[in-house]
Amino acid sequence: MGALASAALLLPLLSAAPPATAGTWEPDSLQRQFAAAAERQGVPPSVLLAVSYLQSRWDAHGGAPSVTGGYGPMHLTDAATALAEAPHHSHGAEDARGDDARAPRHGARTVTPPPTRERLPDRLTTLDRAAALTGIPERDLRTRTAANIEGGAALLAAAQRASGRPASADPADWFGAVARYSGAEDTATATAYANDVFDVIRTGESRTTDSGQVVTLAAAPGVAPAPGQVASLGLRKPSSGPTECPRTVACEWIPAPYEEFGDGDYGNHDKANRPVSQSIDYIVVHDTEASWDVTLGLVQDPTYVSWQYSLRSSDGHIAQHMPLKDVGWHAGNWFVNAKSVGLEHEGFLTAPDSWYTEAMYRSSARLVRYLAQRYDIPLDRQHVLGHDNVPGTLTSTIPGMHTDPGPYWDWAHYFRLLGRPFTASAGPDSGVVTIRPAYAAHQPVYTGCVTAGVACAPHGSGAVRLFTGPSTDAPLVRDVGLRPGGAESTTGVNDTGARASTGQQYAVAERRGDWTAIWYLGQKAWFPNPRSEPTAVNARGTVLTPREGLAEVPVYGRAYPEASAYPAGVPVQAVSPLPYRLLAGQSYVVGEGTPGEYLFAPTFDTSAHRVVRGQEQYYEIQFGHRVAFVRAADVRVSRR
Template sequence: MPLMGAAPSPERVSSATLQNAFAAAAAEYRVPQSVLLAVSYLQSRWDGHAGAPSVTGGYGPMHLTDARTALATAPHHSEGTEDPRGDDARPALRPQPDLSNAADVPARLSTLVKAAELTGLSPERLRTDPAANITGGAALLAFAQRDLGVPLSADPADWYGAVARFSGADDSATAAAYAHDVYDVIRTGGERTTDAGQRVALAAQPRLAPRTAQLRQTGLRAPAAAGTECPSTVSCEWIPAPYQQFGDDDYGNHDLGDRPKSQSIKYIVIHDTEGGWEGVINLVQDPTYVSWQYSLRSTDGHVAQHVKAKDVAWHAGNWYVNAKSIGLEHEGFLAYPDSWYTEAMYRSSARLVTYLAAKYGVPLDRQHILGHNNVPGPTTATVPGMHTDPGPYWDWAHYFELLGRPVKATGRKNSGLVTIRPDYAANQPVFTGCVAPGEPCAAHGSSDVRLYSDHDEKSPLIKDVGLGTTPGTGVNDISSRVSTGQQYAVADRWGDWTAIWYLGQKAWFRNPPAQPTAVPAKGVVVTPKDGLDSVPVYGRAYPEASAYPAGVPVQAVSPLPYRLPKGQQYVVGDKVPGEYYYAVSFATDAHKVVVGKDEYYEIQFGHRVAFVRAADVRVSAS
């Protein structure tokens, strides 16, 4: 597909235009300019991020890595009070993971050091000067080409092996997937305005056929792909999460199931790891802790599968969602400190999600492709402890472009619904707490839009009664935020402002016609049935008591601390029967799927989704 555009920021490249920097570095190190441009696009989409590091300590347009501290951070599953299993039928399990056996920083996370050695440029300059960073990337590609014994050819087809090596992958399938993406960028071509306001262009070469046989010269190992459930378009290996019993009555770290035969898969949940790859892989192999189906590596998009799709992993903090979902962990940090994710990981993730969605019938929309921060607390007590990854810096608009479902207008002007759709690069709300509590985060594009109690940015922010805290600008405070792709019913309009129904309140956001933060939409909404002042809202769609067979304890249908008032409308994502997967023992003979007669509508209620009983609401088209 054509390369995506981005709005400029005030930052500017001082030493040369970025296009000239690519040309100069390519000439100096005798690397085809198209190869250098395409590698950089796959690393960073040509963005420099003002010298701030990526989630794995990568810097600049070439994503040169220097991540000596990236492996020292505990993963997000060890933070807060969220029970990743999210089932009050079984005691919560919150052990602290042991990361002491995490590996040393691998070579793929220290390419900036090698680039400094090859170019004689200082590490600081390679981090902060985009032109120098591009020079470092060219030097690394030329070094890889010479190391393979291949001439420094002017033909981009001759650089397949060097591109595969540049990925930093330690297996041939990952390196090949990375190189394939680079050459796909060259064949497609395109142009884009970067976050520094630089226009960069790459001429398309649609007939270019790289010499893929060079992969054999790289000496990379074959991956352990047997047993994986991945499309052929990604590199995938099997690193199983153990299903083991420990102690007298306990086990971990997932449950065996028979999906989709026994119950449907409705959701795919996007997480970030809040930790480096090696520590996270160690964590998922701990039988006493948590699990998820897939992990994705930032530097090259490599995928590891840990739990079969038929089985239920413990990842989302809500048992109903866990039992109906597949969890994907993306190597990264929600706010460390600038939190940008690589194009290689976005593309690999999108290919995997497209494959899974088609296989299991999961709709490609924001009420089925959820962030962990969109998963509701299952009960009132759990709401404050629910997690907030992948955070405001995950580029949902770009991700859905890669999924082949771009976020766009589906309704007419002044329609009754809107889809949140800010310009990611230009939309830079102030967040705090990325580096230290209360301190502003680095200015950065965001998928999130802030909500106010009136059409005035000096008015109070919207309050989430379930959190019981004063709303603020903290990077983890989702009480007064909406995100790209989410849909809401319009409650009011005032000049450049639009109000939506949100958590039972009228919530305002700036939506000027010249730079809209939402686009018109159409869809189905619910409101309380006539005669009802309000109806309860739930964090899980459990069956009625009469549906439970003997031997399966009845699970409470407990409402959250919210109400859906009359006169308000909320967008419907799905209609589902009440369902509960009983699995609290290591032996699977007692496991049962309980399906009730009561039905629920999944709705976009606040930043998170929620459920209302179909018997309580009236449905209408907007």
């Protein structure tokens, strides 16, 4: 009762705070809101700032919820409200297995109704508790930054009281409270989350938020908390099982089933012996298009499809579903599946203003670094692919390929966390560029997030739009694979036909003033790239072009062996070109060389499985928004 009475005195102050969408701010108002809330609730300012950074990087996102229903800088969760308003639909009709040696397995996802508040775990209802602690209306907690920060500070203070510890001014005394704030149900996830928060405290951070304000947390390298405080929180121990994860993340074993149905059918993945049988060359980033509980239900369905890892948005928790030696059905391209690891991130591509937590970005980056080191996978955009960068296997499969994680995934931030930021490596006249717009400020209009043809909510994006000429009045470039009739591309959020994404590298075709043209899907594609606000950085790279005497060379969606390489009993897989043309005089950036390979695995009995390798060599190239493959014998390679 006393807490509610005290909170009531704050209502005039908090209600007068500017809304999250306000266009004018005092230069240090957000910083002062953190300081004031910390003082009123008795929380060390560094703890409050670091928790907020791990959730939202201090952004308000215009009052829109995260992919798990978290609002504002403190990510106060009201999933019942957020998920009721979010669009629930998938974004493609691909066969996730992507192997025409078997009947297609599309794995169509069942649309489930949004959960009620009563069915939600505590980690998804923290806004309710913040309202009860402070007396601040739920609407204000969702939309006003000062109220949101006050609510988060109150939750931290309540967690400290529940632990029986005093409201100490020493940040080191708050490890247990921070762990409880995560909402994690197990000790490993709560500890990993709190470790990340205190890592932010020790190293410090400073950035300009989405409201244009600079917020700073000074480094305090001497802070040494006591992780043992988590033991008193009464959390369960996770099911570690045979997990393959770095020690710095929380990872539990939730296995995908390998089950035979009869009549030659089985699911939901293939047994293999990688990397002995085949190298693992790719990591594929997905979003789930489903909530966490639905995602886990799907991957445990033997009639559905599969991937190696799922990552939870609210706290970065990881679930592993199969040994890395086995092959998941996730990318829609059997060549890529056989040589990749799939990471599903909880989220919805088309949710208006959807955003992912810093906790999930950091957890994912640690997992990717671990996988890259283990399998010697280069940390670049030719090997760390979005699902939307995986090519269709045949002309007929191109239109149905999925488009996640979409234009709102922050590749620039992700690669900074990977330790491989996209920086310039060449002068202004270089022959290669790396796409890299300023994510928060770069907000091209997308349509179709909720209603076809209607503009999505404004949001930062890591993708640039491509035109047929150096003008925004020019038509968008065409993708004849997506639209065989030759119609131009659209601004649809799921239309990848005229889109280049952060980190992707392309050969420069021409420069004209503030515009740069690249070779893209067999044509010149222009994008604005002014020196004052560049959307790409200059780079050096290896490129290829048709060898002398060839007017054009075929482009493939998979690198399969030549017919003579197949042994008796293994059907020859067609090496069918895609409907694109790589013409003489055009250049494309090379990812790496790869031998023609095909994993023959059409049966539950693995004794008949074979890896077929040919003499034919291929190069992976950045051809459009998706990668592609060309025969090494058809091209010449040079350095730019």
